[in-house]
Amino acid sequence: MNLRASFHTVQIKKAVITAAGKNQRTLPLQTLVDRDGATKTALTIIIEEILRAGVEEICVVICPGDADAYRTAAANHASRLQFVEQPGPLGYGHAVQCAKEFTGREPFLLLVGDHLYLSHQQKGCAEQLVEIARSESCAISAVQATHESKLPYYGTIGGQLVGGRQRLYAVENVLEKPTPTEAEQKLIVPGLRAGHYLCFFGMHVLTPGVMDLLVEMVSQAGSKGGGHLTSALQKMRAKERYLALELQGHRYDIGVKYGLLVAQLALALEGKDRDEVLSHLVELLAQRGK
Numbered sequence: 001m002n003l004r005a006s007f008h009t010v011q012i013k014k015a016v017i018t019a020a021g022k023n024q025r026t027l028p029l030q031t032l033v034d035r036d037g038a039t040k041t042a043l044t045i046i047i048e049e050i051l052r053a054g055v056e057e058i059c060v061v062i063c064p065g066d067a068d069a070y071r072t073a074a075a076n077h078a079s080r081l082q083f084v085e086q087p088g089p090l091g092y093g094h095a096v097q098c099a100k101e102f103t104g105r106e107p108f109l110l111l112v113g114d115h116l117y118l119s120h121q122q123k124g125c126a127e128q129l130v131e132i133a134r135s136e137s138c139a140i141s142a143v144q145a146t147h148e149s150k151l152p153y154y155g156t157i158g159g160q161l162v163g164g165r166q167r168l169y170a171v172e173n174v175l176e177k178p179t180p181t182e183a184e185q186k187l188i189v190p191g192l193r194a195g196h197y198l199c200f201f202g203m204h205v206l207t208p209g210v211m212d213l214l215v216e217m218v219s220q221a222g223s224k225g226g227g228h229l230t231s232a233l234q235k236m237r238a239k240e241r242y243l244a245l246e247l248q249g250h251r252y253d254i255g256v257k258y259g260l261l262v263a264q265l266a267l268a269l270e271g272k273d274r275d276e277v278l279s280h281l282v283e284l285l286a287q288r289g290k
Contacts, residue, residue, distance in 0.1 A: 012107050012130050015055045016099045019113030020063045020086035027254050028113040029073045032264050035271030041073040049117055053126035055109055059102040061086055061095045093227035097214040105208045114255040115202035116263045125249040133205035138241040142201035145192055148180045154199035155230040157244050158187035167246035171237055176230040201251045210236050
């Protein structure tokens with residue numbers, strides 16, 4: 001299949017959510033209050049983010065036996081979901097590869113199940129990413145400028161701005177959870193604040209070529225597991241055009257300490273009940289001062 005044609009003539013109709021990690025599997029089932037004031041699970045919020053981007057089919061990679069809980073958490077969207085089980089803790093690259101039959105030979109949107117995304121514009125984060133992926137006809141990763149203290153949590157890219165474009169980068173290097181020294185040596189991006197690097201946002205549009213590389217890596221690793229998506233992206237970079245987009249939005253990792261609380265506050269402060277929430281926060285701070 002011609003890669004450029006596949007993006008221009010075919011909508012990106014498929015999305016994969018990974019949710020099989022040992023410390024990740026229950027996070028999409030957590031309940032929050034969305035910006036519209038409605039109580040929803042994190043999974044439902046992620047699904048609605050995907051649907052805003054025009055995606056029609058969604059596959060969730062889960063631990064064995066979790067399908068019923070995810071169907072319940074998806075509520076009215078349950079009929080849109082397909083499930084594939086990751087049989088054991090063999091790593092993130094293996095989890096993505098588990099969805100190969102679902103994605104087939106089509107480009108697909110990939111999201112992690114332990115992040116929530118909040119756009120700073122009318123278009124959602126996934127919608128922004130899919131739009132640029134189709135216009136540029138290539139694989140693209142969403143990134144966010146992140147302080148070096150958080151490098152242990154994220155894959156990170158180095159690159160150069162694409163000529164005449166803002167926030168769009170030609171990727172030159174990809175490393176998984178680099179040290180600050182590695183990042184300073186290999187992942188500098190001109191124009192970023194000192195001590196900040198472009199870390200993954202938890203959202204990508206990937207090509208069948210990336211999936212092929214993951215299958216190869218998983219086969220080589222065998223029962224030992226391992227194989228990072230970042231390693232596949234680094235190899236793919238030498239074979240295909242690969243970009244990174246600094247989205248107009250923010251990611252919230254609900255798997256870190258206080259992550260769910262921070263995500264809830266961010267949603268509330270962007271929503272219709274903002275004044276009420278601010279009033280409660282001021283009251284709490286005043287009580288602390290007594």
